[in-house]
Amino acid sequence: MVTATTPLKAEARNLNFIYNGGNRAVKNLSMPLYENKITALIGPSGCGKSTFLRCFNRMHDLYPGNKYEGQIVMHPDNTNILDPAVDPIEVRMRISMVFQKPNPFPKSIYENVAYGLRVRDIKNKRLIDEKVEEALKGAAIWNEVKDRLQDLAFNLSGGQQQRLCIARALATDPEIMLFDEPTSALDPIATANIEELMSELSNKLTILVVTHNMQQAARVSDYTAYMYLGELIEYGDTDSIFTHPTRKETEDYITGKFG
């Protein structure tokens, strides 16, 4: 599946991330993200998956004292999105994120999805209506909420809230979507829904997903990266990583002997 013709959407180049206290949570990490593909990040708890993921939308900038070294280059414009001269808000306009725990705003279902559009100065009510509907359909939750768009988002179930958050992240037409263990709080049916959703979304955008669930990584992703103690141990297309990993550590982790 790794072919020379698959276009690159982004790549980390010798990325290091150092937390405020001096903890180097990502070490010298280089990895590609291929366009319209799903890349899964796996590895034991605390190995730096979330830290790495959150570099992509400069979430770490919200807290003082954090430091990036190296680059994450986005294509086709060849922008190093970690460059201090690049506004983190610009980066977040292009790369959206779905968090581990559903985190809807205490607003209506409609407002939750519309917020990203309002932030982008879209004022046309009809256009917002259209976009909200499209995003809710895209997140496979439209049928459940179409009659109660003005209801409070907190009144939805956990799985519905997570799909609402996906709709929120989707409404703004991102180039890349980041998912941090999006199904860890969900039951198997909701999980299957969201996995299916990700596969569909990957037709038009690039996805980077952190997961603790090996089957999930095997089912949904095109490429898999195994991280351990902040380092990238192995990267490859998902089939080969899961059938014959080249590194012993990867194999131990995947087969459950470790982690």
Added chain:
Amino acid sequence: MNDDVRKNNDASKNLMKYQATTNKAAVLENLDAVRAMIRRHKFNDYIFSIIGLIALMIGLLTLLTLFIELIRDGSGRFNLQFFSDFPSRRAEHAGLLSAWVGSALIMAITFLVAVPMGVAAGLYLEEYAPKNWFSDLIEINVSNLAGVPSIIYGLLALGLFVYGLGLGQSILTAGLTLGLLILPIVIVATRESIRAIPVAIREAAYAVGATKWQVVADHIVKYSYGGILTGVIIGMARALGETAPVITIGALTFIAFLPSSPISTEPPYLNFEWLSSGFTVLPIQMFNWLSRPDHAFHVNAAATGAIIIMVTLLMNGTAIWLRYRIRKNIKW
């Protein structure tokens, strides 16, 4: 004491036995020890709830007795006339008119000063200020300011507003002074309700590409105004009862006129002369009556005291109700 420790040790030894054997006698013996232990622990619950209840009752009953006493003593004056009469040398014709109008006007200014300044300061400290030793210092001092005796604010105001800025012994001076006095309360309430907003919600807003100001205006303020409002009302209730600083800046104790009306019939329909008017407030009026030798005036004082307590309780009640109403839709 020693005995207790030994018993405890016995219980834990028994617990170990429980893991090691399925012998029925041992299990039963162990169960007895565990039950005895639980009973001992629960006894502490019982003792504490009694102490707590007593402490609560001492506070509540004292206040309640005082309140009932005031109502009983002042019962002769609870009528509309009491609110529409100026003070007078004859107790039964003396009323609260100038005092409650003064209190109301001053409260309005206090509100207009304390809310925008307190909320802006709280938002700045939480959201914008860089976190370093300087902001730590400010933080400590803001909390300390809430504990500064109110008469100190009176002295400050006397120097700054009355003489320094030449505002005189006016309603404006009193409003500004009380505004400053409750500023720390508003700042602390603002910061606390901002801090109650979960990090995840904040990150969600930033993650869709919002700027700091958008996050503050669309989220932080909207999710925290219930708590801020509560703080404001509690602060206002405190300001209503403040006496010392108002006396310091020169409130009058006998005043038989009203400030000129803020609204006029001719353009521009607003009139600001009232700001520089002399004034009195409810607690000062109460104090004035209380200090008269004639006992007939003490009835008026009691009635005023009861009214101040009622208004204060009403304000606090409103604060609780508002918090409940606003927080109903916000679950964290």
